Structure formats: C-alpha cells, structure tokens
Amino acid sequence: MHLGIDFGTTRTVVAYSDRGNFPVVAFTDEAGDAHEYLPAQVALTDDGLVCGFAARGAREQGFPVLRSIKRALASPAANVATRVSIGDAKVRLLDVLATYLAHVHSSLLESSTIAQLLQDDPITRVVVAVPAHANSAQRFLTLEAFRLAGFPVTAMMNEPSAAGFEYTHRLSRTPSARRSRLVVYDMGGGTFDASLVAINDRSHSVLGSVGINRLGGDDFDMALADLACELVGVGSDNLGLDGYFELLDEAQAVKEGLSPQSRRMVLEVSDRSVTVPVPTFYDRVTPLVEQSIQAMGPLVAGLDEGEPDLSEIAGFYLVGGASVLPLVPRLLRERFGRRVYRSPYPAASTAIGLAIAADPESGYTLSDRLSRGFGVFREADEGQRLHFDSIFNRDQQLETDTEVRVERRYRAAHNIGWYRFAEYADMVDGQPAGDIVPYEDVIVPFTSELQANGVDLGSVEVVRTGEAHWIEESYLIDRHGIVKVTISDLDTGYRQTHQLGVNHEQVVQPE
Known part of the structure; x- marks a missing residue:
C-alpha cells in the first residue's frame, strides 16, 4: 500500500492510494470514536511515553504532556542532540519524534480504517512532508524519525507542493495556458508556508517558496x-x-x-x-494573518506596492487546518478577489497530495526549489573583513531523482581552516538576511602535522603558512534538500565530511 503522511503541528493526517482515489485514513480513539487524524501529542507517564489519544487521556490524569510536538522541531537550533522538556524530564527530541511516529505506525496496523487492508497489502511506499522553509537539520530529523519508526519513506515533499497535487487532482481544468500559476497558501497548526507553482497538466514546477517558522x-x-x-x-x-x-x-x-x-x-x-x-x-x-499575506511578497509581483499582478495566477489555494478560520479567506479575498479558493479538505490536502505522489501510476511530477540559501563566511583582505560565499541560493532547483553538487578548489593560505556555515532566507547587499540558521564551526587542519597528531584544533593559533596544500570543498544537496559538506586535502588525502545540524563528522586520515 502507498501512503502519504502529513506529520502536522497539532495533528497527523494519513491518506492512501486506492485505484486512483486517495481517501483519508480514520483512527479509533479509546472510546471507540473515529477521527481522520491522530493528535500530535506525547505524554510522560509512569510507564513511559504515550502518544496520540492516549496522551490526551494521560494529561487529564495529571501527567505532563508535550503539546504540538512539531513546534519543537521547528526551532532553528534543532539537531540530533536537542532535548525537549516534558514536565521535569529532558528527553531527546529525535527519540520523542520516533516514538510518536512509531505510534502512528502501530495505529495504522491496529486501530485504523485500513488495518484489515494492511494485512494483505503491507506498506511499501510512503511520502512525507516538511515545511517548505525547513532547514537541512530539520529535514534530516524528520526523515530519520520516520525511518526509526519503521516507515519505508521513498520521498519527501514540501507541504505546499503536496497540496498543489491535491488541487490539480480535484480542479484539473482550472489552470489555463494564460493563467498557469497557483499560489498555495498553507496555514498549519504551527507554521506558515506559501509556494508559487507553475502547472502544466500533471507536471508541477515550484517557482519559489516563502515561510514563517512560528505562525499558525x-x-x-x-x-x-x-x-x-x-x-x-x-x-x-x-x-x-x-x-x-x-x-x-x-x-x-x-x-x-x-x-x-x-x-x-x-x-x-x-x-x-x-x-x-x-x-x-x-x-x-488580524495582524497574524496580515503577516502571512505580506510574507508572500516575493511570490506575487506588485504585492509589496499594494497592486498585485494576478495576470498569470489561476488562484490562491488555501490549505492547512488554520485556514478554516473564516477571517483567513476573508482577508485574502479583500486583497486578491475571487481567485481565492479554500480546499474542501483543508486539514487533509497535504496528506492527499502526498498519497498522489506515492502512487507510481498517478503520473504526477514535481520540480521543486530550495526555499533557503546556504553558504559560508570566509575571511577576506587578509583577515580584515568577512565575506559571505553563497553556495546554493534559495532558487536552486531540486529534482526528485538527482543530487546537486558544487565544488570549490584553492591553495590553503593558513594552517587551519575555520568554516562558518549558515542557511538564510534572503540576501541583502551580499550578506545573508532574514531568518538565518548558523551551524557549529567546522575546523579543518591544512598541514600534515596537524592532520596526523589529532590535536585539539580549537586551541591552535591560526597562522599563515607557505605549505599551500590544495583544498577541495564539495557541497552536495540531495533530493530532500539536505546539505552534506566534504572538505579534502588533495595533497595528503585527509578528508572531513559533515551533515550540518546533525553533529556528525566522518574523518578520513591520510594514508
């Protein structure tokens, strides 16, 4: 069976592929009532962590609860070492995520409307979603938590991109040759995203995305x-x-x-x-909704000046659980007129789109883009100033079956290289701006002595050297938008590999 799983801030919604239809899965709570979602809550009881509907019941008994799990994941500083508070306890975020998603997995098998079907048709393909503006570490944590929970994840999509699939599946005749662009407005429980999508039949190409990490x-x-x-x-x-x-x-x-x-x-x-x-x-x-509208400025020409150009836009598609608030479509219609449509399944639109993507026979294709840039601060003018080198800009195109690689080669000027990497939302006058996510410094030795001794590089004075080894920086972005960095000394064979935000380092010493 092929599933689309929308792990949301307050609720998790699952849809599945059924011969060209994409129904939403219902789950039974402890009272026997059916709901088309599982609550995204975890409680710490005397027996350990409990999740979903059981967490709600545990809270009523006085046990501490983590409400809106995904908001902890939305922190720019989140990584595999991050811990969250549940009452007086500190629990590793990745463990909480994996425990909750393992509960989703067991609930599908035991207390869902497809439990019987899964006995004969086990889960073989799962597509999951992340906010369009999620950084590399947040994407990795999401994928790793699903993997630890036992889900065979075959792809990850940005949430508004998935909702665009649901729109086209339901309203295939709305886009035209003249108006082929769709703005997906996704106001969820804890995050806001919007994407501008060009649609040609079942082929979707994301032209740009914006987001606000804590708005929903x-x-x-x-x-x-x-x-x-x-x-x-x-x-x-x-x-x-x-x-x-x-x-x-x-x-x-x-x-x-x-x-x-x-x-x-x-x-x-x-x-x-x-x-x-x-x-x-x-x-x-109202100021919260206005903030989301203003954030769409990079996607809608003229919006910042108060005269949006809608000549190529087929519509604004409202999805996400928070878009059901009547104020949201009202304020958007005041700005954009009749082209504002709200999905009939606002809380399930993303999950339905993910299920469409999971179905190999659906024929839908997506070319997505990064919503955040990535680069490194470097010293310039012999250390007199800092220069920011943008490696991937926010418009970098991502394909579903390929990786993007960028390389830099140069002669080392110092005995040690300090790399200060960051992801960013915008560039202003050559410097990163907006929502900036800095990573821990990466320190690489550029001399044979330092590479062999294994010394504490943080305590070594940086000096200019005449040894001048050839250094190669290799940056790879995979199809999920996760960045991996490899820094190599081509003269000695020494190499460091880092997946940023994961606190992971692989070091290869010279032979």
Missing part, C-alpha cells in the same frame, strides 16, 4: 485563550500549566467551530464562563 493555528489559540483571560480578569500564569493547556484545547475547539455567521464564543476560565465577541478576537489575530 497555535498562535490563534493562544490569542483567544489570552483574550478570554483578559476579559475575565485572570492572568494566564494563574491557571498553571495544566490549566492553561486545557484552556488552549478549549480555544482550539471553539475556534474550529466558527462559521462566517458566528458572533460570539464562550469559554470557561477558572470555572467562570466568559463570552468573547468574534470581532474582538478577529481584531486580535
């Missing part, structure tokens, strides 16, 4: 919860962590029940009922 439905929930506390005159800190989490869950449920006709929302705060006028809530969260 969780922020709407917190805004509503805090507003309710203000109206009742109770500080959110006074509720305690468990009390505030309960209020957040209630805020999420009330928010998701809003319709365009809704005028008020009722919540319970400290055993007191409080009525929140919908216009007041909308005033509070």
Whole structure:
C-alpha cells in the first residue's frame, strides 16, 4: 500500500492510494470514536511515553504532556542532540519524534480504517512532508524519525507542493495556458508556508517558496485563550500549566467551530464562563494573518506596492487546518478577489497530495526549489573583513531523482581552516538576511602535522603558512534538500565530511 503522511503541528493526517482515489485514513480513539487524524501529542507517564489519544487521556490524569510536538522541531537550533522538556524530564527530541511516529505506525496496523487492508497489502511506499522553509537539520530529523519508526519513506515533499497535487487532482481544468500559476497558501497548526507553482497538466514546477517558522493555528489559540483571560480578569500564569493547556484545547475547539455567521464564543476560565465577541478576537489575530499575506511578497509581483499582478495566477489555494478560520479567506479575498479558493479538505490536502505522489501510476511530477540559501563566511583582505560565499541560493532547483553538487578548489593560505556555515532566507547587499540558521564551526587542519597528531584544533593559533596544500570543498544537496559538506586535502588525502545540524563528522586520515 502507498501512503502519504502529513506529520502536522497539532495533528497527523494519513491518506492512501486506492485505484486512483486517495481517501483519508480514520483512527479509533479509546472510546471507540473515529477521527481522520491522530493528535500530535506525547505524554510522560509512569510507564513511559504515550502518544496520540492516549496522551490526551494521560494529561487529564495529571501527567505532563508535550503539546504540538512539531513546534519543537521547528526551532532553528534543532539537531540530533536537542532535548525537549516534558514536565521535569529532558528527553531527546529525535527519540520523542520516533516514538510518536512509531505510534502512528502501530495505529495504522491496529486501530485504523485500513488495518484489515494492511494485512494483505503491507506498506511499501510512503511520502512525507516538511515545511517548505525547513532547514537541512530539520529535514534530516524528520526523515530519520520516520525511518526509526519503521516507515519505508521513498520521498519527501514540501507541504505546499503536496497540496498543489491535491488541487490539480480535484480542479484539473482550472489552470489555463494564460493563467498557469497557483499560489498555495498553507496555514498549519504551527507554521506558515506559501509556494508559487507553475502547472502544466500533471507536471508541477515550484517557482519559489516563502515561510514563517512560528505562525499558525497555535498562535490563534493562544490569542483567544489570552483574550478570554483578559476579559475575565485572570492572568494566564494563574491557571498553571495544566490549566492553561486545557484552556488552549478549549480555544482550539471553539475556534474550529466558527462559521462566517458566528458572533460570539464562550469559554470557561477558572470555572467562570466568559463570552468573547468574534470581532474582538478577529481584531486580535488580524495582524497574524496580515503577516502571512505580506510574507508572500516575493511570490506575487506588485504585492509589496499594494497592486498585485494576478495576470498569470489561476488562484490562491488555501490549505492547512488554520485556514478554516473564516477571517483567513476573508482577508485574502479583500486583497486578491475571487481567485481565492479554500480546499474542501483543508486539514487533509497535504496528506492527499502526498498519497498522489506515492502512487507510481498517478503520473504526477514535481520540480521543486530550495526555499533557503546556504553558504559560508570566509575571511577576506587578509583577515580584515568577512565575506559571505553563497553556495546554493534559495532558487536552486531540486529534482526528485538527482543530487546537486558544487565544488570549490584553492591553495590553503593558513594552517587551519575555520568554516562558518549558515542557511538564510534572503540576501541583502551580499550578506545573508532574514531568518538565518548558523551551524557549529567546522575546523579543518591544512598541514600534515596537524592532520596526523589529532590535536585539539580549537586551541591552535591560526597562522599563515607557505605549505599551500590544495583544498577541495564539495557541497552536495540531495533530493530532500539536505546539505552534506566534504572538505579534502588533495595533497595528503585527509578528508572531513559533515551533515550540518546533525553533529556528525566522518574523518578520513591520510594514508
């Protein structure tokens, strides 16, 4: 069986391929009720970590819970050594992710609507998704967690790219020769992404992507919860962590029940009922939605000047669980008119698109691009200033079956090379700007003595040398957007390989 799995901030949604159809999988909770998702929650109990619906029940019993697991993964500093707090315990993030996804795997086999089918048709192909602006380490952690959980992952897609597949599958006649571009607006539980996609029948080419790492439905929930506390005159800190989490869950449920006709929302705060006028809530969260619209400036010509050019755009496609908030399509229609469409399956659109990609007979193809650039800071003018060398820019095209390699060769000028790598969202005047993710320095010895002795390179003084070995830097981006760096001394055979953000180093000594 072929699956598409959308591991979301608050929920995980799974779809599967069934003879040209792509149904969403339902899971049964402990009360026997079916839901087309699994909660993305992990609780720490006396018996260890429990996940999904069981984590919800554990929280009601007073056990600490990690709500919205994927928000921890969204941190720019996340790597394989990162630990997260669950109550008073510190647990490695990768272990939490793998435990949760292993729960997804077992739930598919034991308590899902396809459990019986999987007995005769086991899982053979899985396509998963990440935010379009996810950095290299976040992509690796996602793939590694799925691997540890036992899923045979065959591909990874950016979330809005997958939603573009669902759009074309459902509305194949909407794009035309004159208007062949689609803007996918993906407002999820914890992240916002948007991609500009050129569509030609079943061939999709991503022309650009933007994103905001911490903007989504969780922020709407917190805004509503805090507003309710203000109206009742109770500080959110006074509720305690468990009390505030309960209020957040209630805020999420009330928010998701809003319709365009809704005028008020009722919540319970400290055993007191409080009525929140919908216009007041909308005033509070309008800046968040406006922030997402402004972020699409690089994708829509003229948007920054207030006169967007829509001549080639077939539509704006709203997906992601947070896009169900009526305010979201309303504000976008005020800006872009009738070309704003909301998916009938906003929370499942990405999973459906992933299932389409997993089906080898679907005929859909994708040419994607990086949404973040990658480069290294170097010394210039004999150490008088720093220069940034952009290795891959954010428009670097990625194919599903090839890797991209860039090489640099030069004579070493010093006894040691310090490499300060970073991923970035934008370039301004030759320098990285916007959301910058720096990595730990990579230190490479450029002399035979230092390569052989295994000394602490961080304590060695950097000096100019006349030995001048030939050095090669090799940068490889795989089809998932993960960067690997190899730095070699061509004269001695010494080599270091790093997968950035993974705290992994492979050193090959000279023979």
